[in-house]
Amino acid sequence: MDPTQAPGVYEGVANVIAAVMLLIEFGLLRQALARDQIRLYMAQSALISVLAIVIAADRNLPDLYALAALSAALKVVAVPLVMRRLLARTEPEEGEEAPGVAGSQTLSPASAVLAGIVLAAVGFFCFGALKIHGPAAPALALALAAAMVLVAFGLMIVRRDVASQAIGFFTLENAISLAALVVASGLPLILETAFLFDLLVAVVVFGMLIRTHHVRAESLSTADLTRLRG
Amino acid sequence: MSAALPVPVIQLLQVLTIALGAPGVTGVIARVEARLQGRRGPRVLQPYYDLAKLFRKEALAPDGSSWFFLAAPLIAVTAYLTIPLLIPVLTSYGLPLGYMGDILGGGFLLSLASFVIATAALETGSPYAQLGSSRAKTFSAITEPVVLFVVFTVALLTGTDLPYALAATVRSSAGQIIRPAHLLAATALFMVILHETGRIPVETHTGTSEFGMIEEARSFEHSGPYLALLKWGSELKQLILFTILADVFLAPWGLASSQRLGAVILAIAALLAKACAVGCVVAVIDNSFAKLRLFKITEYVSAAFLIAVLGVFTLYLGGG
Numbered sequence: 130m131d132p133t134q135a136p137g138v139y140e141g142v143a144n145v146i147a148a149v150m151l152l153i154e155f156g157l158l159r160q161a162l163a164r165d166q167i168r169l170y171m172a173q174s175a176l177i178s179v180l181a182i183v184i185a186a187d188r189n190l191p192d193l194y195a196l197a198a199l200s201a202a203l204k205v206v207a208v209p210l211v212m213r214r215l216l217a218r219t220e221p222e223e224g225e226e227a228p229g230v231a232g233s234q235t236l237s238p239a240s241a242v243l244a245g246i247v248l249a250a251v252g253f254f255c256f257g258a259l260k261i262h263g264p265a266a267p268a269l270a271l272a273l274a275a276a277m278v279l280v281a282f283g284l285m286i287v288r289r290d291v292a293s294q295a296i297g298f299f300t301l302e303n304a305i306s307l308a309a310l311v312v313a314s315g316l317p318l319i320l321e322t323a324f325l326f327d328l329l330v331a332v333v334v335f336g337m338l339i340r341t342h343h344v345r346a347e348s349l350s351t352a353d354l355t356r357l358r359g
Numbered sequence: 360m361s362a363a364l365p366v367p368v369i370q371l372l373q374v375l376t377i378a379l380g381a382p383g384v385t386g387v388i389a390r391v392e393a394r395l396q397g398r399r400g401p402r403v404l405q406p407y408y409d410l411a412k413l414f415r416k417e418a419l420a421p422d423g424s425s426w427f428f429l430a431a432p433l434i435a436v437t438a439y440l441t442i443p444l445l446i447p448v449l450t451s452y453g454l455p456l457g458y459m460g461d462i463l464g465g466g467f468l469l470s471l472a473s474f475v476i477a478t479a480a481l482e483t484g485s486p487y488a489q490l491g492s493s494r495a496k497t498f499s500a501i502t503e504p505v506v507l508f509v510v511f512t513v514a515l516l517t518g519t520d521l522p523y524a525l526a527a528t529v530r531s532s533a534g535q536i537i538r539p540a541h542l543l544a545a546t547a548l549f550m551v552i553l554h555e556t557g558r559i560p561v562e563t564h565t566g567t568s569e570f571g572m573i574e575e576a577r578s579f580e581h582s583g584p585y586l587a588l589l590k591w592g593s594e595l596k597q598l599i600l601f602t603i604l605a606d607v608f609l610a611p612w613g614l615a616s617s618q619r620l621g622a623v624i625l626a627i628a629a630l631l632a633k634a635c636a637v638g639c640v641v642a643v644i645d646n647s648f649a650k651l652r653l654f655k656i657t658e659y660v661s662a663a664f665l666i667a668v669l670g671v672f673t674l675y676l677g678g679g
Contacts, residue, residue, distance in 0.1 A: 141537035148539040148669060155665055159658070239661040246668055253672045268676045269539070276672075 139187040140267055146180045147273040147307060154280045154300055155245055159238045163216055163292045163349075167209045170296050173303050174204030180307065184314050192318040193310075200306070200325060208299060208332055215336050216292060218343075235287050244287070245280045252276035270311040277304035290349040291342050295335040302328050363618040366454060373448040374440055376627050377602065381594040382406035384601070384631065388638040395646045406594065410587050418583035421483045431479030432581065432588035435472035439595040442468050446522045446599070447606045449626040451530070451614040453523045461520045462510050465603070472592065473499060476577050483580035491576025494653075498554070498573060501660050505551050508667035512544040515674045522603065526611035543670035545608040550663035552600045554656075558645040561653050598634055605633040 136144070153173045160166050178201040185193035236244060256272035281304055285297035309316070309324070343349060364372075386403040393400025402408075420428050442465050444456045460468075477492035510520055516535075517524040529535050536542075553559040557574055578589040606614065613629030615622035651659065 136534060136538065138533050138537055141534050141539070144539045144673065145537060145542060148543060148673060151669065152666070155662075159662075239657040242658075242661040242665050246665055249669070250672065253675060257676050269673055272676050273673075 136267075139183060142183050143180060143187075143267065143311065144269050144273070146176050146183065147270040147311070150176050150303065150307060151249065151273050151277050151280070154277050154284070154304075155242060157293075157296060157300065158241045158245055158280070158284055158287070161234070163290075163296075164213075166293060166296045167212050167216075170212075170299060170303075171205050171209050173300060174208075175201065177303055177306055177310070178205070181310055184310055188314060190314060193314060196318060196321050196325075199322060203325060203328065204299075204303070208328070211332055211336060212292075212295070215339050218340070235289060241283075241287050245283055248279040248283045249276035252279045267311055271308055274304050274308035274311070277301075277307065289352045291335075291339045291351060292349050294351070295339060298331060298335065299328065302331065362620050364620055364623055366618065369450060369615075369618060369623060370444060370454045370456060372623060372627070373443045373450075373454070376448060376630060377443040377595060377598055378440060380627075380631050380634070381598040382410060382591065384598050384634045384638055385594045387635045388642050391639050392642040392646060395642060406590075410591055413587035413590070414584050416583040418585050421485070421580050423484065424479075424482045424580075427475075428479045428482050428580075429585060431475040432585045432592065434475045435592045436588050436595065438468045438472040438475075439592050439599065442599050443602075446603055447526050447611065447614060448602055448630060449615055449623055451523075451526065451611070451616045453521070457523060458521065462513060462522055463520065465522070465599075466506060466510070469596065469599075470499070472596070473574075476589065476592075480577040480580070485580050487572070487576050488579045491572055491574065491579070494573045495577060498656060498660075501657065502551050502554055502663070505547055505660065505663045505667045508664070508671055509544045509548050509551075512540050512667070512670040512674065515671065516540060516544075522607045526607050526614070529608070529611050539673045540670045541608070543666050543673065545604070547663050547667035547670065548604060548608060550659070550666070552604055553641060553644065554659065554663075555600060556597045556641070558641055559648060559650075559659070561651050561656055601634040601637045602630065605637055606630065609637075 150173050153169050153176070156169050157166055160169060178197040181193045181197035181200065185191065185197065234241065252275035253272045256268065256275050278301060281297050281301040284300070285294045288294060288297070306324075309321070339349070342351075346354070383403065383406070386401070386406045389405070390400045390403050418429070444454070445460045445465050445468075447453075447457075473495065477496055480488035480492040483489075513525050514520045517528050529541065561573070574593065578586055581589055605611075610633060613626060613633070615626040
């Protein structure tokens with residue numbers, strides 16, 4: 130496709146939303162507070178609902194409106210609420226050290242962003258090499274989703290605390306939802322919903338993980354886990 | 360039906376609009392900023408009075424500085440006044456001299472001006488002026504890749520890197536405005552402009568604290584008309600960057616499409632209004648964020664770099 134030709138307005142909007150979601154993923158890399166990470170996750174999840182509405186309007190798929198509402202209820206309201214309550218429970222007692230996620234970066238923010246750019250580039254060029262074309266599969270949004278998956282993995286790798294790793298995992302799910310929406314938007318609603326509720330399982334598992342880890346290590350940091358214990 | 364202007368007159372008007380409008384735009388921004396901080400603020404025309412006062416004063420040069428110290432402000436202002444010939448300031452069609460340089464040509468002129476000022480500052484031997492030029496050169500080296508990637512995006516979008524071509528492309532359809540590559544490139548350029556005009560992330564452009572000084576510190580040793588030229592130069596640079604952002608990237612509307620006098624006058628008013636609007640946004644941003652530590656500047660620039668690189672990436676697959 131000739132880059133000097135602009136795609137249509139709907140596709141442009143879809144691509145912009147996907148690009149902003151990727152930028153939010155990078156924002157998570159830089160963000161030092163768990164509270165702000167949850168806020169960014171909410172913004173990203175809200176964007177995916179907006180994208181569902183755009184695609185619903187563009188391709189005339191009314192059941193995507195229902196999916197958008199369901200996804201918003203779950204990811205913008207429920208999951209952040211659960212995460213906040215979990216983190217509130219790990220608040221320190223008077224005089225103890227705060228088990229925050231600040232200082233859990235293993236790379237400086239600028240280096241983390243550069244590493245993220247490399248990861249995103251790998252995602253982009255791999256998808257470019259696949260040569261997926263067609264009206265139903267906008268190559269760009271798909272490649273952005275692939276880049277998001279890789280950057281989310283990067284986030285889970287460079288942060289040494291369970292809270293950021295959980296958020297990284299949830300955004301991974303957002304990336305896969307993005308890919309699903311742009312490629313298979315005509316999927317039956319029941320299947321989409323089933324995939325959405327997979328997220329709840331992940332939330333429960335990560336919730337257990339965060340609580341168990343906090344009880345055993347009295348911090349959210351995974352740095353303590355490298356040492357073997359008898 | 361008003362009279363048609365000859366093309367050379369329009370070309371001259373482009374330069375004059377920038378040259379005479381720049382202090383006014385600075386005055387408007389200073390006024391808006393003062394209002395945001397709850398002060399009454401200086402008159403909008405204050406920058407003109409400042410320049411007039413400085414032009415009447417005596418010029419002194421430090422001991423041991425050569426002719427270059429005094430020539431540098433002249434070279435810088437000449438470079439700044441050449442750029443309006445290359446970019447769409449008033450017209451949507453290219454003027455004869457508009458094709459003698461592309462976006463990179465304009466970038467070279469901006470760098471040349473910055474380079475001669477930095478060299479003149481080094482010549483004085485004054486520690487603050489040297490600190491300013493050293494910082495300015497260091498940080499311009501890390502913002503340069505961002506600008507390059509923005510230029511790459513423009514080149515991929517239009518098949519050329521003439522500013523007139525991009526403005527025409529943006530005007531051509533709504534699809535060209537909404538595409539991610541264009542939005543990402545415009546955002547990255549805006550972030551660079553915030554940095555270059557001394558707003559965000561560390562510099563205080565009003566410049567009384569030496570710790571936060573980058574570009575302002577370079578003119579410490581100049582005085583009289585030469586200082587006036589340097590001040591005018593930084594105002595010119597600001598308006599030129601705002602013009603590139605508004606007339607090439609964000610809103611290339613309101614430009615004259617013919618040579619009629621009425622259309623050109625309307626274009627002058629539209630340009631100044633757009634520059635003031637960009638200036639208001641800049642002032643709001645400047646006042647809503649805390650200044651960072653000097654070495655946090657890499658984080659800010661890495662964010663701009665990320666956005667610019669993503670712009671090129673999205674074009675790689677063709678759909679961006």
